[in-house]
Amino acid sequence: MGIIWTILIGFVAGVIAKFLTPGRNEPSGFILTTILGIVGAFVATYLGQAMGWYAPYEGAGLIGAVVGAVIVLLIWSFASRRT
16 A cells, blocks of 8 residues: 555645646656656655654655655756756
8 A cells, every 4th residue: 555655645746846836848647747746755755864854764745745846847947958
């Protein structure tokens, strides 16, 4: 049940992040949105653990995953503008 929950949270986080940072050069589709949210959750977990907000066994929640996904989207748009 854990992997299904992670995918569901990742999808919701990806949709919210895409809503918060609109743009033309963003990944689209169900699978890419889900991957965006999951990667955002990993980014938020890593940054939170590095800054001492999360314990080593804790992961980011929905808000952290959204913040991480927004960071990933901003990096994506910056990288796609450069090329």
